[in-house]
Amino acid sequence: MSAALDRRALELLPRGARLGAHDAAVFALREKRDAAGTSEPDFEPLRDHARALKAHALDHLGLLLERFEARASAAGAVVHWAEDAPALNRIVHELLDARGARRVVKSKSMLTEECGLNPYLESRGIEVIDTDLGERIVQLGHEPPSHIIMPAIHRTREDIGELFARELDVPAGETDPARLTEAARRHLRAHFLGADAAITGVNFAVAESGTVVVVTNEGNADLGMSLPKLHIACLGIEKVIPGLGDLAVLLRLLARSATGQPLSVYTSLVTGPRPGAELHVVLVDNGRTRLLADDAHRRALGCIRCGACLNTCPVYRRAGGHAYDFAIPGPIGAVLAPALGGSAERRALPLASTLCGSCSAVCPVRIDLHEQLVAWRATDLPRGRAERVGARLAAAVLARPVLYGVAGRVARGLWPALSRRWPGNPASPWLASRELPAHPGASFRTRWRAKTSAERGHERSGVGS
Amino acid sequence: MPERTAAPVDVALFVPCYVDQLAPQVGLASAAVLERLGCKVTFDPRQTCCGQPFVTTGAHAEAVRLARAHAAVFAGAEAVVCPSASCVATVRRRYADLLGEREAAPLAARTFELGEFIANVLGVSDVGAAFPHRVALLESCHGLRELGLGRASEQLGGGAAGGGITERLLRGVAGLELAPIARRDECCGFGGAFSVGFPELSARIGRDKLRALAESGAEFVTGTDASCLLHLESLRAREGFGPRAIHLAEILASGTGA
Numbered sequence A: 001m002s003a004a005l006d007r008r009a010l011e012l013l014p015r016g017a018r019l020g021a022h023d024a025a026v027f028a029l030r031e032k033r034d035a036a037g038t039s040e041p042d043f044e045p046l047r048d049h050a051r052a053l054k055a056h057a058l059d060h061l062g063l064l065l066e067r068f069e070a071r072a073s074a075a076g077a078v079v080h081w082a083e084d085a086p087a088l089n090r091i092v093h094e095l096l097d098a099r100g101a102r103r104v105v106k107s108k109s110m111l112t113e114e115c116g117l118n119p120y121l122e123s124r125g126i127e128v129i130d131t132d133l134g135e136r137i138v139q140l141g142h143e144p145p146s147h148i149i150m151p152a153i154h155r156t157r158e159d160i161g162e163l164f165a166r167e168l169d170v171p172a173g174e175t176d177p178a179r180l181t182e183a184a185r186r187h188l189r190a191h192f193l194g195a196d197a198a199i200t201g202v203n204f205a206v207a208e209s210g211t212v213v214v215v216t217n218e219g220n221a222d223l224g225m226s227l228p229k230l231h232i233a234c235l236g237i238e239k240v241i242p243g244l245g246d247l248a249v250l251l252r253l254l255a256r257s258a259t260g261q262p263l264s265v266y267t268s269l270v271t272g273p274r275p276g277a278e279l280h281v282v283l284v285d286n287g288r289t290r291l292l293a294d295d296a297h298r299r300a301l302g303c304i305r306c307g308a309c310l311n312t313c314p315v316y317r318r319a320g321g322h323a324y325d326f327a328i329p330g331p332i333g334a335v336l337a338p339a340l341g342g343s344a345e346r347r348a349l350p351l352a353s354t355l356c357g358s359c360s361a362v363c364p365v366r367i368d369l370h371e372q373l374v375a376w377r378a379t380d381l382p383r384g385r386a387e388r389v390g391a392r393l394a395a396a397v398l399a400r401p402v403l404y405g406v407a408g409r410v411a412r413g414l415w416p417a418l419s420r421r422w423p424g425n426p427a428s429p430w431l432a433s434r435e436l437p438a439h440p441g442a443s444f445r446t447r448w449r450a451k452t453s454a455e456r457g458h459e460r461s462g463v464g465s
Numbered sequence B: 001m002p003e004r005t006a007a008p009v010d011v012a013l014f015v016p017c018y019v020d021q022l023a024p025q026v027g028l029a030s031a032a033v034l035e036r037l038g039c040k041v042t043f044d045p046r047q048t049c050c051g052q053p054f055v056t057t058g059a060h061a062e063a064v065r066l067a068r069a070h071a072a073v074f075a076g077a078e079a080v081v082c083p084s085a086s087c088v089a090t091v092r093r094r095y096a097d098l099l100g101e102r103e104a105a106p107l108a109a110r111t112f113e114l115g116e117f118i119a120n121v122l123g124v125s126d127v128g129a130a131f132p133h134r135v136a137l138l139e140s141c142h143g144l145r146e147l148g149l150g151r152a153s154e155q156l157g158g159g160a161a162g163g164g165i166t167e168r169l170l171r172g173v174a175g176l177e178l179a180p181i182a183r184r185d186e187c188c189g190f191g192g193a194f195s196v197g198f199p200e201l202s203a204r205i206g207r208d209k210l211r212a213l214a215e216s217g218a219e220f221v222t223g224t225d226a227s228c229l230l231h232l233e234s235l236r237a238r239e240g241f242g243p244r245a246i247h248l249a250e251i252l253a254s255g256t257g258a
Helices: A002-013 A017-039 A044-061 A060-074 A085-098 A110-115 A117-122 A134-141 A156-168 A177-194 A219-226 A246-259 A288-292 A298-302 A308-312 A314-319 A332-342 A356-362 A369-379 A385-398 A400-420 A444-464 B017-024 B024-036 B053-058 B061-071 B085-099 B101-109 B115-121 B143-147 B165-171 B199-215 B226-239 B248-251
Strands: A077-082 A103-106 A127-130 A197-200 A204-206 A210-218 A231-236 A268-270 A280-283 B010-013 B040-045 B079-082 B111-113 B134-138 B219-223 B244-247
Touching: A002 B199, A002 B219, A017 A044, A017 A246, A017 A308, A017 A314, A044 A060, A044 A246, A060 A077, A060 A117, A060 A280, A077 A085, A077 A288, A077 B085, A085 A110, A085 A197, A085 A231, A085 A268, A085 A280, A085 B165, A103 A177, A103 A219, A110 A117, A110 A231, A110 B101, A127 A134, A134 A177, A156 A177, A156 A298, A156 A400, A156 B111, A177 A219, A197 A288, A197 B079, A204 A246, A204 A288, A210 A231, A210 A246, A219 A268, A246 A288, A288 A298, A288 A332, A288 B053, A298 A332, A298 A369, A298 B061, A308 A332, A308 A356, A314 B199, A356 B143, A385 B061, A400 B017, A400 B248, A444 B017, A444 B024, B010 B085, B010 B111, B017 B024, B017 B226, B024 B040, B024 B053, B024 B115, B024 B244, B024 B248, B053 B061, B053 B143, B061 B085, B061 B101, B079 B085, B079 B101, B085 B111, B085 B143, B101 B111, B111 B115, B111 B134, B115 B165, B115 B248, B134 B165, B134 B199, B134 B226, B165 B248, B219 B226, B226 B244, B244 B248
Parallel strands: A077 A280, A103 A127, A103 A197, A197 A231, A231 A280, B010 B040, B010 B079, B079 B111, B134 B219, B219 B244
Antiparallel strands: A204 A210, A210 A268
C-alpha cells in the first residue's frame, strides 16, 4: 500500500539520531538561504527576472543552442550532441579512448549521475575519480549522491572518518573535519597530477560568447580543467542562456539559494580550450525536448540545480536523497522524474509530497513546483485498476448527499473496529504510527438539523406566549 | 465586547466533508462565532466534498464532478465561509483548472476561510472570545502559501515574517497567550492522501511538529485546518505527549457565556 519512497526511507535513513542530524543539516541550508536572501535587497526582483529570462531562454532554446554551438566552435571548442544517456556515455568514452586516456578526474555533474557515466567508463577500464569532496566521499562509499549540491549530506563526520580510515591514509577514529579534508586533499592532488583528462559538469552555457560556466566551492573543477590536455564538459541542453547579463542575474541567485553564500568560491568562465589543449562540449537531451514540448511542465527545465527546494522540503529532509532512487531527489526530482526517469516507480514520485508549497516559495527561478506535482498527478501516474475504481466509487457516493450521509453513518458504526489494529483493517496505514481520532459522535449536519428545528420550535412557542 | 458589523451579512456555511463527519464541533463553533458577529448563517445539506482529495490524487474526472456539484450548491450565496484553509484553497486555486476560469472565478471571489472572513470582510479583530490558555499556532500550509493568510518564513521581502490574520485574531482573544514554536511554519506532514500513501514519512514530519509544540509549553495547538489538527491529535494519542488540538473556530467561539 505504502509507496516505495516510504519503505526505502525506513531502510536507508532509519529513525534515530541520524535522521535528526540529516534533517537539521539540511534545514540549516534553508536558514542560510533565508538569511542571504534577506540581506540582498534585490533578491525577490532577481527571482522575477530569473523566471522571465529562463522562460525566454526556453522559448528560444533551438536558436540559443545553435548560437552557442557556433560561438563555442569559433572559440575552438568541439561541440557534440547526445540524444540520450547512452549517446553521452558513448561520445565521452570515444573521446577518451581515441586519446588513450585511462585516468579521468571529474568534477560534480548531476547530468552524468543521471546518465550513469561513471559506471559506463569504469566498466571499460577507465579510472574515474570524483574530485568534489562530497562526491569523492560517496564514490569511496560506493553510493550515489543524496543531494544535488551536498552529495554526502546523509553522512556524519564519524561515518566519513571511518570511510577514510579504510580507504585513505587516515588514523582510525579521526573525526576532525579539517584533518579529514586535508587527507582528501592530499589523496586527490595525486590524482589531479596524474590525470589524462578532466570531465566537468556545467552550470550555465552562454550563447552569445560560447562560454561554459562552472561553479564550485573547492576549485576542483578548475584544477581539473587546468592540468590535463583534454577537458570534456557535459551539460543538459536547458542550461543555455542568451548572454553574460543573464549569467549575472542567475549567479546572484544560485549560491544564495544553495548555501547562503553571496557567490561560490570559484566561478570559472571557459571560452574555448587553453593553448595546446582540447575542449569538448557535449550537449545532452535525454528527455528534455519531450519536456520542452509539454506546455504544462516545461517550466521545470528552468531549474538551475541550487537545491533550495530539497532543503526546504519536509519530506526530503525525513526521507534522505537515496530513498528517491533517482539522480535528482526532492521536489524538483519528483517533477522531473516522470519526464526523465522512465520507471513506473519514478513516475509515481509526484505523490511524494504534502503539497505544503514551500518548494515553490524558495525556487530562485520561481518554478511552480508544487503546482507541477499536482499537474503530474492528474496526467501521468501509474495507477492500478482498483485505485481507479475506488476513486470513481468514492466520487459517486460524495456526489449524492443521501448516499454520503449513509456512508457517514456506516463509517461511524465501524469506527470502533477501524480504530483497532487487525490484519486487513483499511485504516492500517494510518494506524502504523497514529491512533484514529476519537469517535466524533453525530455528524455536523445531524446536529445542525437538530439545532435549527429546536430554534424554529422556540420561535413558534415564542409567538404563542 | 465583540465588535459587530453594521449590516447583517448572509453567510452560507461551507462545512468540509471531513469536518462534517470527524470534527462536527468545528462547524458548530464556526456558525456560533459568525452569528455572534451579526451574520445570518445557513447550511445547505446538499453540500458534501469540494473535491480536494481527488485533485491531490490526480483523479481529474472525479474532481470535476464534485467541483461542479459544489459550485451548484453555492451558486446563489453572498459569502461562502469555511473553517478549513485547504478546502478554500481548492476552490480558489484549483477550480479554474477543473471548471474553467469563467465559472470558477466568481465562486473563488466569494469563498473565504473563516478567520479571513472575520478579519478582512467583517473587519473584526476582537470577536469577544476568552480562552485563558497558552496556545501555539499551527499555520496551515495552504492558508499561508495559497491563501496568503500570513507570510511563511521562507517568503522573503516585505517586512518581518509572521503576524498573519490567524495570529491577529488569536491576539484579540482575552487571556490567550501565544506560544512561539520552532520552525513555526514547517508542515505537519498530513498532506491528505500523503498520510496514507507515505505513512512513515508523514508521521516523521508530524512527530517533529508535535515535539516542537510540546517544547513550546503550549496547552493547546490551534489552526485553520481541522485536518492538520486531527493528524496531530492522532499522533498525540499514540505518542502520549504534546498539546491538545483545538480549531480556531472553537477558540473564537469560547468564553462568551453562551
